[in-house]
Amino acid sequence: MDSFIVISLIKIFVVFGALMTILAYLQWVERKVIAHIQVRPGPYRVGPHGLLQPLADVIKLITKEDLVPPYVNKALYLAAPFLAITMALLSVSVIPFGPKIQVAGYATWMQLTDLNFGVLFILGVSSMGVYGIALAGWSSNNKYALLGGLRSSAQMISYELPLSLAIAAPLLISNTLSLRKLVDTQDGWMWNWNLFHGFQYVSFIVFIIAGFAETNRVPFDLPEAENELVAGFHTEYSSMKFASFFMAEYANMITVSCMATLLFLGGWVAPWPAAYGSGYVPVAIFAIAGVTTVWRGLNPRRKRDRFTFPPFGVVFVIVAAVFLVPRLQSALLPLFWFCAKTGAILFLFIWIRGTLPRFRYDQLMGFAWKVLFPVAMLNLLATGLVIAAFS
């Protein structure tokens, strides 16, 4: 019992630390990718390639004046960002990053806790996240914030329905609500993934669209866009509370991407079994990246590349070598595949943000109720019929 508590505490610290770092650097990735889509460099002054930009942003947000306006409803004003960030981070506690591993003699799962009803837990926690936004809009005592908060909450609860129905279809195939067992049923080759069973790509598309709307991302971000409604529900918030709302949005994005990976893309399972050499894919990727970076550093296009590229190249080659160590492979390989798949979906989020315009609010709500909800319902019906016919 004691070792269980100590191991759990260590896992919590590791996951929390990694998640906070990933949240900060996800913002850097987003700014860089959107900048390159718009043919401009993005942040490049603070540190090499702008890599210290998140640090500068954190320092700026912490040292900004934390102004609580006198006309707000204090209890709800202070509780709303806390509620938003808590619910966003709570979903990560049931996500499995890999299989059972051996660390210093103790066998433990790469997951904080496995619940029998893990999928329902994540749905419940994301339903509670609506309150952070609604109460923020109300407590700010500001008509633009109230309208933004109400619109955002209405959008989130409208898209929860197609989201739940799109989740139910692969659950019918995998026959379990526990996230760990969900990955176990997709073990093996790539065609075992839930995405490639029949017409589950419909569920995947519905899930991704509903996931965009749940996290208030473009093209569904009218309630919080900078040039609409002043700034939406977080108009009256400053410094760390404002930062909490943004961290909550990115954490929600990470949760939706992790759920898409677990439900449809097979979680931490490699596309083909390790016996056929899938363990060498990360080695190959990092080695090629390292060699290319070092070569570019030696024949630089910009003068400062001579100093910044070679260290990165050396780091990449070291990481490639680490993936070859057999003792670490059982933990690192599943983690690599999970992060690769989740990263691909996060890149999709960022890519679409840089590409598509945003929906008008009535178009958004009409799309949810008139198109997405019937499609999700018909998809669930058809999946159920097919499973009943073939079992």
Add this chain to the structure above:
Amino acid sequence: MDLILFLVFAGIAVVAAINVVVQRHPISSAVSLIAVMGSLAVLYLLLGAEFIAAAQVIVYAGAVMVLFVFVIMLLNAGGETKAGRSFVASLLGVPVLVALLVALLALLAFFSARLYPRDTEVHFGGFRGGTAQAVGRALFTTYLLPFEITSILILIAIVGAIVLARKELE
């Protein structure tokens, strides 16, 4: 451990319930009611009802209460005024309520000690039949008729709500 969990969350539930009844502005009552539902969900988990606990958070605390919060925010009617209360009611109200509650609890304790001399001890994991599989199996075999009727009930509620709340056509 179960005792501490029960005492903490039952305490939160009772304090929040008193807050629901006592607060002047409806939005504070709504937030307290959400707290009551959350702590009840934890108590359901203690009693082994994992599916119902998840349904409580998703449906009750996450959808029905959002509806309440929306209506309160849209109507924006403000807090209740204190005018027009009778003097006797405000003097006798709380003491009579407390006396009735104490009598009720004493009756319950007395009868449960007589009817169930070995009071069932609740511990986490004592009832494992509340999984989604068990609830689903019972829902679609024994309780299929109520399930179908509630689906019609929900349809009626949706149509009724839309008809009642829409703008009048010219």
Add this chain to the structure above:
Amino acid sequence: MMGHVPLSWFLMLSAVLFSLGVAGFIFRRNIITMFMSIELILNAVNLTFITFAYQRHDVSGHLFAFFVMVVAAAEAAVGLAIILTVFKNRGTLNIDDLDSMKN
């Protein structure tokens, strides 16, 4: 043993919540607060159902609680729509002012 909770305590908690709900329904004059007291009553009844499902080791108690939840959700939707219409027509949420059918 120290860790276990007697079942009757759950029933007592349910009774307390039920009485608070009834008190809120009787003493408050704002329609929305009265409606929330009704939801409190329904939650207390749900707790009783789940408690007895634990004692009898029968999942039917959970099913009853599930149906109570469904009916409460439908009732909340229609009730709040009625409240919206009443507010649009009368401009007040105080139930003492909605007495045009009296006498």
